Amino acid sequence: xxxxxxxxxxxxxxxxxxxxxxxxxxxxxxxxxxxxxxxxxxxxxxxxxxxxxxxxxxxxxxxxxxxxxxxxxxxxxxxxxxxxxxxxxxxxxxxxxxxxxxxxxxxxxxxxxxxxxxxxxxxxxxxxxxxxxxxxxxxxxxxxxxxxxxxxxxxxxxxxxxxxxxxxxxxxxxxxxxxxxxxxxxxxxxxxxxxxxxxxxxxxxxxxxxxxxxxxxxxxxxxxxxxxxxxxxxxxxxxxxxxxxxxxxxxxxxxxxxxxxxxxxxxxxxxxxxxxxxxxxxxxxxxxxxxxxxxxxxxxxxxxxxxxxxxxxxxxxxxxxxx
Amino acid sequence: xxxxxxxxxxxxxxxxxxxxxxxxxxxxxxxxxxxxxxxxxxxxxxxxxxxxxxxxxxxxxxxxxxxxxxxxxxxxxxxxxxxxxxxxxxxxxxxxxxxxxxxxxxxxxxxxxxxxxxxxxxxxxxxxxxxxxxxxxxxxxxxxxxxxxxxxxxxxxxxxxxxxxxxxxxxxxxxxxxxxxxxxxxxxxxxxxxxxxxxxxxxxxxxxxxxxxxxxxxxxxxxxxxxxxxxxxxxxxxxxxxxxxxxxxxxxxxxxxxxxxxxxxxxxxxxxxxxxxxxxxxxxxxxxxxxxxxxxxxxxxxxxxxxxxxxxxxxxxxxxxxxxxxxxxxxxxxxxxxxxxxx
Numbered sequence: 001x002x003x004x005x006x007x008x009x010x011x012x013x014x015x016x017x018x019x020x021x022x023x024x025x026x027x028x029x030x031x032x033x034x035x036x037x038x039x040x041x042x043x044x045x046x047x048x049x050x051x052x053x054x055x056x057x058x059x060x061x062x063x064x065x066x067x068x069x070x071x072x073x074x075x076x077x078x079x080x081x082x083x084x085x086x087x088x089x090x091x092x093x094x095x096x097x098x099x100x101x102x103x104x105x106x107x108x109x110x111x112x113x114x115x116x117x118x119x120x121x122x123x124x125x126x127x128x129x130x131x132x133x134x135x136x137x138x139x140x141x142x143x144x145x146x147x148x149x150x151x152x153x154x155x156x157x158x159x160x161x162x163x164x165x166x167x168x169x170x171x172x173x174x175x176x177x178x179x180x181x182x183x184x185x186x187x188x189x190x191x192x193x194x195x196x197x198x199x200x201x202x203x204x205x206x207x208x209x210x211x212x213x214x215x216x217x218x219x220x221x222x223x224x225x226x227x228x229x230x231x232x233x234x235x236x237x238x239x240x241x242x243x244x245x246x247x248x249x250x251x252x253x254x255x256x257x258x259x260x261x262x263x264x265x266x267x268x269x270x271x272x273x274x275x276x277x278x279x280x281x282x283x284x285x286x287x288x289x290x291x292x293x294x295x296x297x298x299x300x301x302x303x304x305x306x307x308x309x310x311x312x313x314x315x316x317x318x319x320x321x322x323x
Numbered sequence: 324x325x326x327x328x329x330x331x332x333x334x335x336x337x338x339x340x341x342x343x344x345x346x347x348x349x350x351x352x353x354x355x356x357x358x359x360x361x362x363x364x365x366x367x368x369x370x371x372x373x374x375x376x377x378x379x380x381x382x383x384x385x386x387x388x389x390x391x392x393x394x395x396x397x398x399x400x401x402x403x404x405x406x407x408x409x410x411x412x413x414x415x416x417x418x419x420x421x422x423x424x425x426x427x428x429x430x431x432x433x434x435x436x437x438x439x440x441x442x443x444x445x446x447x448x449x450x451x452x453x454x455x456x457x458x459x460x461x462x463x464x465x466x467x468x469x470x471x472x473x474x475x476x477x478x479x480x481x482x483x484x485x486x487x488x489x490x491x492x493x494x495x496x497x498x499x500x501x502x503x504x505x506x507x508x509x510x511x512x513x514x515x516x517x518x519x520x521x522x523x524x525x526x527x528x529x530x531x532x533x534x535x536x537x538x539x540x541x542x543x544x545x546x547x548x549x550x551x552x553x554x555x556x557x558x559x560x561x562x563x564x565x566x567x568x569x570x571x572x573x574x575x576x577x578x579x580x581x582x583x584x585x586x587x588x589x590x591x592x593x594x595x596x597x598x599x600x601x602x603x604x605x606x607x608x609x610x611x612x613x614x615x616x617x618x619x620x621x622x623x624x625x626x627x628x629x630x631x632x633x634x635x636x637x638x639x640x641x642x643x644x645x646x647x648x649x650x651x652x653x654x655x656x657x658x659x660x661x662x663x664x665x666x
Contacts, residue, residue: 127386219426225382226421227441227492228414231406237440238429318476319430 001321005311012307019299024066027292028058039288041083048082073293083285089293092278097297099175100274103196103266104258106189111197111204112251118201119208119243120235126213135209141202150195150269157191173271192270196263200254204247211243218242245316252309259305260298328395329499329532330356330379330417335392337371337378339385346604348374350556351392356500361526361533363547363564365540365579369601371556372536376502380419381409397499415445418493422505424485428477434461435473438492445496460491463528464521483514490521494529501526502534507542519546540579544568552576555602555612558630562638572633572640575613577653611643619644619652 028035036052037044053059057068072079077090122134157167169187176184215221216239224238225231254262264276271277275294282290314321337349349371356362364372377383379394381401394401396416401409413419421427429437438460439453448456454473461469464487477485486506493501503522507515523546526533535546543550543564550567552560552575560573571577578597599616608614610625617624623643630641644652 219421219423220429222382223421223427223489223492224429226380226413226419227444228410228412229440229444230410233444241431242429317431319478 001314004314004321008307008310012303015303016300019303020070020296021066023292023296023299024069027288028065028069029062039082041081041286041288044082052082073296079289079293081287081289083287084290089289092290093275093293093297096273096275096278098177099272100259100261100263100267100276102175102178102185102189103192103263103272103274104255106193107196107200107258107263108251108255110193111200114197114201115204115208115247116240118205119212120240122205122209123212123216124235131209135206138202138205141198142206144198146195146199147265147269149198150192150266153191153195154269175272175274192266192272195270196258196266204250207250208243208247211246212239215239215243241316245313248312248316249309252305252312253302256302256305260301261294328355329358329360329397330354330534331393331395332375332379333393333395335375335378335394336390337374337383338389340387340389341605344605347556347607348604349378352553352556352558354551354558356532356534358499359526359530359532361535361546361548363535363537363543363550364553365537365543365550366553367538367601369604370553372553373504375553376419376504376534376536380413380417380502382413382419411445414441414493414498415496416498417500417502418496418498419502419504420486420489420493420506423509424482424489425509427489428485430477433474433476434480434488438473438488438495441492442495456495457491460495461488463494463525464488464491465517466491482510483517486510486514486518487521490518490525494525494531497529498531500532500534502536504536505538506535508537508539515542522546540583552579555607556604557612557641558639559613559642560640561630562640566636566638570638571653572638572646572649573613573642574617574619574644574652576640578616611641 027038036049036056036058039052039056040048056072057065059065060068069079073090077088079089081087081089081092118134118138122131125131125134154173157170158173161167162170170191171184171188174188176188178185212235221234221238224234229237259275261276261279263274264280266272267274267276268280275297278290279294281287282294332352332354335349335352336347339346339348352371352375354362354364354375364375366372374383378390379396379401381404390402392402396412401412404412428434432440435454435457438457439450442448442453442456443450458469458473461473466472466484466487472480477488480488490506501522506522507518510518519542522533522535525531533546535543537543547564549563550561551558552567552573554575560567560571560576562570562572566572567576568580571580575597578595581595582597584594597616598618602608602612602615609627611617611620611628614620614624621643626643628641628643630639632639633646
């Protein structure tokens with residue numbers, strides 16, 4: 001198991017290297033585009049362009065260009081934004097990370113717990129009216145776009161019902177760091193968490209239900225029943241664990257994508273200055289260094305989480321563990 | 324039969340509601356099993372043999388299934404027990420092993436854990452003691468280096484070894500009855516023999532009564548004390564192993580015996596087969612269910628035959644043919660090659 005983990009992590013490093021190369025080529029070697037002009041933002045003056053070329057060593061051989069860029073991103077971390085004069089991009093991304101992590105972690109906890117509850121409830125209530133009912137509600141959750149739900153939530157909690165006891169506790173939009181005030185941090189994130197997780201609760205609940213029902217017909221579940229163990233134990237120890245294999249692999253992908261900036265809509269709607277928000281601003285201002293930094297950051301995160309998922313997967317299912 | 328029977332199934336009927344109508348999977352089956360005895364239930368796929376024993380264990384939880392009849396285990400009617408009570412019997416009093424050892428063990432748990440789980444469900448013993456029991460059982464079923472193998476996962480065992488693990492698990496709480504549902508069907512022929520020998524050996528060691536479900540006459544020929552032959556949800560012949568193999572009374576049994584490839588007789592030009600297919604359980608024929616495929620069919624066969632002991636020797640069959648005529652008819656069915664040679 002340990003060698004498996006080490007090997008998996010070494011792979012991760014290799015994949016990350018390939019990603020940086022691909023991103024570099026996309027940003028600097030697209031035919032017909034002058035990278036200095038692209039990086040400089042809207043209507044740059046010749047002086048800025050010359051400065052960019054000198055700073056990034058543009059025009060020198062490819063490996064050197066790549067090396068300078070990576071040094072600026074990973075070692076000296078002094079890659080600056082040109083449209084947003086002087087802002088250090090890497091530091092920006094790191095500063096935005098806690099907000100995104102807070103949002104996504106909280107939502108993930110909520111959606112995992114709720115989805116397991118929903119999936120099990122629906123599977124147990126199969127054959128009654130509640131199963132299709134739960135599934136329809138889940139489908140509504142999946143279908144509701146997050147920016148719309150967010151706006152409605154804001155409209156109610158910040159506007160129409162803010163003065164009533166129901167929503168008077170909701171702080172103004174924005175993110176308060178945990179270190180500054182844990183209470184405000186929590187209060188400010190409750191509604192974003194719920195908003196973000198609705199889609200995933202519905203989706204994961206449906207997936208889990210389908211898997212649970214499928215596993216019910218497996219021979220080993222019949223064996224478990226024939227052993228005389230309780231239905232609850234059959235469900236949690238035998239059915240649920242094998243059903244969770246799909247769940248976990250999906251979770252890894254979705255979670256990583258969200259941390260990598262996929263929670264952009266939620267962040268923008270609720271004014272949370274996270275990585276998604278940063279990407280959105282970068283796109284608005286044609287701020288290429290920022291976009292590049294968030295892209296690499298996002299890709300790294302997805303690769304890392306995937307490695308963790310694979311390890312979790314090996315723990316769940318011994319068949320894929322190396323001998 | 325007297326009340327000393329370990330297991331007595333009385334007029335068990337199992338039917339399933341389906342879109343096409345009601346399927347009578349088991350239609351009035353009665354069986355008895357006494358302590359230490361081996362009962363073979365033989366029949367082709369869909370004859371209701373597995374459904375019968377799954378119903379005894381109350382393992383069919385299909386909302387469309389309906390059960391009638393009694394299943395008396397040590398005098399208690401299993402059909403009337405609540406879930407907690409039946410769970411106390413499953414795995415402890417009556418254990419079951421299944422057809423496909425490749426899928427019958429949970430792939431994500433160590434085999435030892437799976438045996439311990441059952442032991443600890445039924446007995447108040449420590450984890451260490453349960454583990455020791457698991458090792459002991461694995462040794463008993465012939466798994467080499469059991470002390471190490473106990474920590475392996477099912478995918479690290481071959482099919483035959485997995486079936487051994489299943490048997491070890493089934494015997495872990497010293498059950499009175501072991502139900503083996505086609506235990507060798509998914510295995511290689513050489514492994515089949517090993518597993519059957521193992522069952523025979525352990526049956527004596529543990530004093531367990533065995534119900535052996537199979538479609539293979541060869542399997543029961545070795546192991547069973549008594550045999551019940553099932554066809555289309557009913558028992559059509561029931562008797563001792565001697566009765567069934569040397570004096571079979573039902574044409575279907577003749578067909579089954581005739582279709583065994585034998586090495587001790589002249590090689591037939593082709594292996595005998597029973598013509599036709601089993602009837603659909605949705606629309607059983609009015610009379611004898613085997614009638615449409617039977618070469619000895621006559622007028623009386625339009626009435627359903629009862630399972631009767633015609634001679635009074637405990638050998639029952641459900642066929643209208645006159646016992647006196649049967650011997651002659653039988654020879655032509657079981658050994659057509661002998662007839663061919665003679666003519």
